[in-house]
Amino acid sequence: MKTIRQQPISFKLSYLFVFAFLIIIASCSKDATILTEQEDAIEMNDDSSNDDPSDNTEIPTTGEVVFDQNFTLDASRSVANYVLSQSDYNQFLEGEGNITQVAEKAYQYLADDFDYIIILSVEATQPSGLFYGRSHLIQNHVQGLGSNTYNNSAAYGSAGKLKSIIYMPRTEYIKSGPFLHEIAHSWGNKGIIPTTVGGHWGYASIAGQLGGFDEIEDLGNNSYQGKLNGQNGFGFFANGGNSIVYGDLELYTMGLIGADELEPIQVAVNPVKISDFGGFSADAIETYTAQDLINEHGARVPSVADSQKSFKALTVVISTEAIPQDKIDDITFDLDNFSIQGNPHEKWGNTKNFWLATKEKATFDFTVAQGSIK
Numbered sequence: 001m002k003t004i005r006q007q008p009i010s011f012k013l014s015y016l017f018v019f020a021f022l023i024i025i026a027s028c029s030k031d032a033t034i035l036t037e038q039e040d041a042i043e044m045n046d047d048s049s050n051d052d053p054s055d056n057t058e059i060p061t062t063g064e065v066v067f068d069q070n071f072t073l074d075a076s077r078s079v080a081n082y083v084l085s086q087s088d089y090n091q092f093l094e095g096e097g098n099i100t101q102v103a104e105k106a107y108q109y110l111a112d113d114f115d116y117i118i119i120l121s122v123e124a125t126q127p128s129g130l131f132y133g134r135s136h137l138i139q140n141h142v143q144g145l146g147s148n149t150y151n152n153s154a155a156y157g158s159a160g161k162l163k164s165i166i167y168m169p170r171t172e173y174i175k176s177g178p179f180l181h182e183i184a185h186s187w188g189n190k191g192i193i194p195t196t197v198g199g200h201w202g203y204a205s206i207a208g209q210l211g212g213f214d215e216i217e218d219l220g221n222n223s224y225q226g227k228l229n230g231q232n233g234f235g236f237f238a239n240g241g242n243s244i245v246y247g248d249l250e251l252y253t254m255g256l257i258g259a260d261e262l263e264p265i266q267v268a269v270n271p272v273k274i275s276d277f278g279g280f281s282a283d284a285i286e287t288y289t290a291q292d293l294i295n296e297h298g299a300r301v302p303s304v305a306d307s308q309k310s311f312k313a314l315t316v317v318i319s320t321e322a323i324p325q326d327k328i329d330d331i332t333f334d335l336d337n338f339s340i341q342g343n344p345h346e347k348w349g350n351t352k353n354f355w356l357a358t359k360e361k362a363t364f365d366f367t368v369a370q371g372s373i374k
Helices: 007-029 032-051 086-093 101-111 179-184 249-252 290-297 325-339
Strands: 066-069 071-073 079-083 116-120 134-137 163-169 215-222 223-228 266-268 280-281 284-288 310-319 363-365
Touching: 066 079, 066 290, 079 101, 086 310, 101 116, 101 163, 101 310, 134 179, 163 179, 163 223
Parallel strands: 079 310, 116 163, 116 310, 310 363
Antiparallel strands: 066 071, 071 079, 134 163, 215 223, 223 280, 266 284
């Protein structure tokens, strides 16, 4: 149900039709059973139209949209709030949240216009033992990344648009990360280079959101020192939240640079961590050129010329009661700064948004357009 409650014209006309129909039936001396059946049919039509979330009720062009008592869209049209039972909410904090439930709720009222659904809890601190973020990959249509193509979008209520559902337990992670990291999982590491850290770059010269160094020093005796930005140490899974840009291999897998812009990649063979500051041992360091990757996996299809570079996301904040306006304002502030094509607000400090992280090659949009509301 939407915020505008005005009775549609079609609804008024149906009553006029019923009134006229009853007069005709009464005057024609038809069997009473027929009259009862017709009345039942009309009543059924009225009930089903009232249950339809996409009825003809006029959608307001400004202000909050109240779809039902548990699902609303804020006035900025960038944050949906889905109020869950305490038990359903707690499931997310235990890493077992029902993302299908959230997606199906969204598609009940909104069109299949989003590449991503971003689910955020409203926890004040990081829940103990829970991941900081998780990317649920829904489909892959890109060839040349080391993975088969697939499409499971129908299982979540999408007709083919949805690529990934990302869950993070705190809204603040839009700014601090791991938001950029979770987006990067849409393309890497699906097997395009070897790794001992599944789904991530591990001990490789990627220096990106999914880990890796940008410099390596040979210490002798098969020992090495990995560095990032001139400092000893790097992440095997991730690097510094939203503080760094995407690495070149990440940009290549995203379709934002071509193979001709990809520098050779160093990958450690059978690496073993030997210090907390980027020291590791390895049997060898192998080098992969762009042509090596193409020879093994094929060229990226679609190519950089044809790849998608503008992405739309629906942000759904889950809670056990309606979130207050000041919290919504904080969330929309960060979403605006994450998606702006320029430098974010000074409150973000050196934190990178999507535009900067992609080296000004791609955009992210959180706005729910009027046409996306059913």
